[in-house]
Amino acid sequence: MKLGMFMMPLHPVDRDMTRALKEDLETIVHADRIGFDEMWVGEHASCLTEPIASPLLFLASAIHLTRRIKLGTGVLNLPQHHPARAACEVAQFDHMSEGRLLLGIGPGGLRSDFELFKTEDHAARPQMALESIDMMIRIWSQDPPYQMKGKFWDVSLKESVIPEFGIGWMPKPYQKPHPPIAMSAMSSGSGSVKTAGARGWGVITAPFIHKNMIKTHWMALQEGAASAGRKASGSEWRVGRTVVVAPSDAEARDAVFDPKGQYFFYYDYLIRQMKHFNFAVTMKPDASVPDDQLTAESAVADRVIYGSPSRVAEQIIALREEVGPFGGLVTSQHDWDGRDFEKRSMQLLTEQVMPIVRRATGVRTAAE
């Protein structure tokens, strides 16, 4: 089973941005050293708590500080980018990292970014994302001239193609035909999951959704794959969860339920934000639960896997038996206010928890 981490990242609003970025980079370097397989980094242009505007730019700083970890956009919000720009930057990154890029894509999720980039049409965003990725794939699959007319974008390059000077050619990725594509999902029976299933792309279930919703993603992935005459594989599915490991159950529990700790901060922030935007349903066990019953404490209790290594391994194995055969576990990254605890938790996860999980599930890491 692959082990990854999803780095939103989410920091307190008053954290110094330079320092937060330095610590986030250190998290990737640490993850690579101790054996994580993947790191996924989010994209948010207009939010002080989520300070990474360009995951590709940020991840580029990690390429030469790491050796083997795959570097993923989590995700590239395609409605906010011209497809030609996205295609050439993704291709360049893939060469710079010599094939370590995982291309997470999506329609975007931050309300202020929608206003900023004029992508407020909720129904249009998924269509924009799909049109964009299709154009990107076409750009990577051919030489000039390029001529694509879509509903949202036109890509045209035919008058300025000068073979003698090599002008007019767009770069193709290092990985052939392109980096692995994955879509994130946070709603029940997500349409993105069905699309991914139909296209043979990966799916990443967001770490903060309620457990009851996770299995709907496996069902949607199977449905999407079947619509294209394919059989879905658990290897295409990664499930996000917050995983906290300590030497003892008691120590993990104290950290997870500390009202001033990073885990409470993370879930309290997400709940307040989702309530504000009337989107709290993604964090509820079912839609009938009133908003006021959704608290940081209930969120942490419902979705954080915590404890000693053996106890955490038991919970991951039980979760997989309950929701479906996911082939990747993606834990959430947290602010390094609790730096030493968080680093040790990551290390216990790779060194003590995952070997138990992989033995029990028979799903090994890609490197094995």
Place this chain on the structure above:
Amino acid sequence: MFMTPLHPVERDLARVLREDLATVIHADRVGFDEMRGGEMAGGREWRRT
């Protein structure tokens, strides 16, 4: 230093990017004050996007 960069069309892209990066690191070590990299989206010779 101004780095277009400009490479022969047949050069491997991953390798030229690695060499361009090595140039930046070398420039820093030997005392250059600035490095400026160009932006080109559609060119087999001008590879920086």
